[in-house]
Amino acid sequence: MKSLLIVSALFFALALCNAQDSENLARVRQVNFDQGGKGNIVFMTQIGQGNQIEISQKGEGNVVVASQIGDNNTFKSEQIGNRNRIRHNSYYNDNVVNILQAGDLNLVENEDLYGSGKLTVTQNGNKNGVMNKSFGNNVNVNVMQLGSGNEVTGSFYGTDRSGGTASVVQNSNNNKLDFKKYNNKDIQISQRNGASAAVIQY
Numbered sequence: 001m002k003s004l005l006i007v008s009a010l011f012f013a014l015a016l017c018n019a020q021d022s023e024n025l026a027r028v029r030q031v032n033f034d035q036g037g038k039g040n041i042v043f044m045t046q047i048g049q050g051n052q053i054e055i056s057q058k059g060e061g062n063v064v065v066a067s068q069i070g071d072n073n074t075f076k077s078e079q080i081g082n083r084n085r086i087r088h089n090s091y092y093n094d095n096v097v098n099i100l101q102a103g104d105l106n107l108v109e110n111e112d113l114y115g116s117g118k119l120t121v122t123q124n125g126n127k128n129g130v131m132n133k134s135f136g137n138n139v140n141v142n143v144m145q146l147g148s149g150n151e152v153t154g155s156f157y158g159t160d161r162s163g164g165t166a167s168v169v170q171n172s173n174n175n176k177l178d179f180k181k182y183n184n185k186d187i188q189i190s191q192r193n194g195a196s197a198a199v200i201q202y
Helices: none
Strands: 003-010 014-020 024-031 041-047 052-058 063-069 074-080 085-091 095-102 107-113 117-124 129-135 139-146 151-157 165-170 176-182 186-191 196-201
Touching (some): 024 041, 063 074, 074 085, 085 095, 107 117, 117 129, 129 139
Parallel strands (some): 003 024, 014 041, 024 052, 041 063, 085 107, 095 117, 107 129, 129 151, 139 165, 151 176, 165 186, 176 196
């Protein structure tokens, strides 16, 4: 069953969506620049295969909380502004997460359970953070942070030695990296001046 949900909101808004079955598309656009409003919120859950979430928010203090349960799901979110937050959970195999944040003091929290998947995060600004936990095999994580005082924290818990990769680029000063890897995950790190990196491999 296919379904489509499109929500477009100005100023403060709260969007709630729960979708079951397969091949659903949920698209949300929230903009609050014109009136100086803050704090748009999206709560979304999808259950099934081949589902898609697309969320665009502009302004400050926006929040996205999303869960996708099933295989081959896609999550794409863009936040423009400061003090925004995205929290996303994927369950099962071959899910793709793509996140862009432009602004300062933004945070991404992602958790990938039970299978392979791909996470790509780009943050353009200062004092932003990425927290990722991956519980599966062949998980690929790519993080790029452009700005100063940013932080990446990640953990990989593989159930065998089948691989998985992480690539982190922090392209400015005074950034921080803290990664823990279990079961043969490859990590590539690029940092500039004043950075610190702590990597533990098991």
